[in-house]
Amino acid sequence: MWFSNFLLSNEGVLLSVFLLLLIVYHLRNKNPKDFPPGPFALPFIGNFQIVGKKHPHIYFNKLAEIYGNVFSFCFGRDKMVIVSGYKMVKEALVTQADNFVDRPYSPMGDRFYSANSDGLFMSNGGKWKAQRRFALSTLRDFGLGKNRMEQCICEEIQYLQEEIEQEKGKLFRPAGLFNNAVSNIACQLVMGKRFDYSDHNFQLMLKNLSEILHLEGSIWGQLYESFPGVMKRLPGPHNKVFSNFNKVREFITQEVKSHKKDLDHNNPRDYIDTFLIKMENLKETDLGFTETNLVLCSADLFLAGTETTATTLLWALVFLIRHPDIQEKVQAEIDNVIGQTRQPSMADRPNLPYTDAVIHEIQRMGNIVPLNALRVAAKDTTLDGYHIPKGTSVLPVLTSVLFDKTEWETPDTFNPGHFLDADGKFVKREAFLPFSAGKRVCLGESLAKMELFLFFVGLLQKFTFSVPDGVELSTEGVYGATRVPEPFKVHAKTR
Numbered sequence: 289m290w291f292s293n294f295l296l297s298n299e300g301v302l303l304s305v306f307l308l309l310l311i312v313y314h315l316r317n318k319n320p321k322d323f324p325p326g327p328f329a330l331p332f333i334g335n336f337q338i339v340g341k342k343h344p345h346i347y348f349n350k351l352a353e354i355y356g357n358v359f360s361f362c363f364g365r366d367k368m369v370i371v372s373g374y375k376m377v378k379e380a381l382v383t384q385a386d387n388f389v390d391r392p393y394s395p396m397g398d399r400f401y402s403a404n405s406d407g408l409f410m411s412n413g414g415k416w417k418a419q420r421r422f423a424l425s426t427l428r429d430f431g432l433g434k435n436r437m438e439q440c441i442c443e444e445i446q447y448l449q450e451e452i453e454q455e456k457g458k459l460f461r462p463a464g465l466f467n468n469a470v471s472n473i474a475c476q477l478v479m480g481k482r483f484d485y486s487d488h489n490f491q492l493m494l495k496n497l498s499e500i501l502h503l504e505g506s507i508w509g510q511l512y513e514s515f516p517g518v519m520k521r522l523p524g525p526h527n528k529v530f531s532n533f534n535k536v537r538e539f540i541t542q543e544v545k546s547h548k549k550d551l552d553h554n555n556p557r558d559y560i561d562t563f564l565i566k567m568e569n570l571k572e573t574d575l576g577f578t579e580t581n582l583v584l585c586s587a588d589l590f591l592a593g594t595e596t597t598a599t600t601l602l603w604a605l606v607f608l609i610r611h612p613d614i615q616e617k618v619q620a621e622i623d624n625v626i627g628q629t630r631q632p633s634m635a636d637r638p639n640l641p642y643t644d645a646v647i648h649e650i651q652r653m654g655n656i657v658p659l660n661a662l663r664v665a666a667k668d669t670t671l672d673g674y675h676i677p678k679g680t681s682v683l684p685v686l687t688s689v690l691f692d693k694t695e696w697e698t699p700d701t702f703n704p705g706h707f708l709d710a711d712g713k714f715v716k717r718e719a720f721l722p723f724s725a726g727k728r729v730c731l732g733e734s735l736a737k738m739e740l741f742l743f744f745v746g747l748l749q750k751f752t753f754s755v756p757d758g759v760e761l762s763t764e765g766v767y768g769a770t771r772v773p774e775p776f777k778v779h780a781k782t783r
């Protein structure tokens with residue numbers, strides 16, 4: 289009697305609805321047979337213990353120790369598969385390249401892009417292939433492989449050196465300068481011009497970019513990806529991602545407009561010109577050669593090409609200042625091979641094996657894209673014996689590769705020896721994957737490597753970097769879509 293009374297009461301109705309929802313949720317979200325194991329996920333909110341973790345990539349490494357190299361994890365209601373360790377990440381990205389080449393749906397991406405215009409980073413299928421091929425060939429035409437890009441980087445190094453010299457050895461923040469210098473290379477490529485370090489509007493644009501990347505990887509970004517319906521209606525920092533992205537889009541739209549005014553069909557100056565010409569010649573729009581998509585692809589190149597390389601250069605300062613003996617050894621090698629006045633060139637790289645090894649170790653330990661970007665299973669497949677159904681999001685974690693205990697002699701120690709043989713010659717390492725791997729490997733890898741080498745050598749040729757006595761630079765990093773060093777100031781003593 290009391291039970292039927294309870295069921296008819298307000299509390300009873302509420303409890304019944306809740307239980308019904310739980311049963312529906314359970315039936316809908318039941319794991320398929322042989323799905324990878326993972327930590328217990330709460331209904332509706334999933335494994336929300338990740339929220340508030342300062343370093344999710346380290347947390348994932350710990351989960352891999354418990355559940356193995358292929359395990360499942362729930363962001364909100366979305367179940368995804370996390371892939372860890374060099375061998376398994378290579379299996380997913382290289383051996384099964386076609387199965388995991390696409391990006392999954394992203395609520396945030398959905399607001400940046402549209403069905404017909406989804407840029408370079410988020411596009412899939414024929415449109416992605418056409419846009420990627422076009423971007424790579426434009427990159428080649430504008431200098432990669434020839435020395436035009438090299439010259440452009442060397443010119444920028446001179447501007448950067450002059451700017452640093454003006455600090456006269458006093459403490460300064462290198463982040464803004466490095467961002468501007470590196471961004472100028474992407475700008476030369478995309479829009480054929482550079483921006484002066486004193487250009488206030490451009491500085492604001494760069495601040496926008498940094499904020500986008502920081503917020504995308506923050507708890508706010510994670511909440512938006514998991515609960516877009518709710519987060520869209522709530523105030524909070526996540527809204528800044530969209531307003532900042534609109535500013536970047538507007539900035540590039542203006543560039544496209546001015547390019548259209550003085551476009552010379554026989555003499556394309558940059559990516560925007562080449563795209564505009566392609567658009568006129570190719571009437572098909574389903575390959576993404578539209579003006580809206582031009583703006584979005586340019587924004588992707590600008591975003592991906594700025595913060596990543598600039599952040600790696602900041603990590604370079606952190607590690608060299610923490611290891612002054614290594615800084616000295618790099619400078620001695622540069623002095624010996626290039627001297628202090630001639631500009632560096634890519635032809636010098638084979639003669640600077642120690643310097644090259646140090647740059648690689650900075651990229652490994654800097655680990656600037658710790659989680660990598662998401663992929664999605666194009667069809668039902670198997671990883672490590674587990675069933676991965678079509679449509680499952682897959683995250684091949686780069687931290688787990690760059691710090692894989694079975695691949696690196698001293699994974700947690702800064703050790704340029706990882707890239708040197710017994711005779712001091714540079715050696716490539718298979719598990720060096722900061723740019724990811726497979727068909728969707730970083731599109732700017734060659735450009736980034738050229739920039740890192742030339743900027744790094746150009747900086748150490750001219751300056752010795754240090755911090756005041758008693759200051760120790762942290763290697764912990766601040767986690768966003770990229771992992772950046774905590775803000776710091778340095779002295780740059782002219783050599």
Ligand code: HEM
Pocket residue numbers: 408409410420474588589592593594596597600656657660661662722723724725727728729730731732733735736
């Ligand atoms: C140190 C510098 C850099 C690092 C560590 C880096 C790393 C990465 C990573 C991990 C990805 C994801 C790949 C995947 O999904 O498997 C990526 C994608 C991408 N990167 Fe980079 N990147 C760097 C510099 C650059 C530069 C300089 C550019 C362009 C000028 C660039 C353009 C892109 C683009 C367009 C994509 C998307 C590729 C696609 O989806 O097909 N990156 N990058």
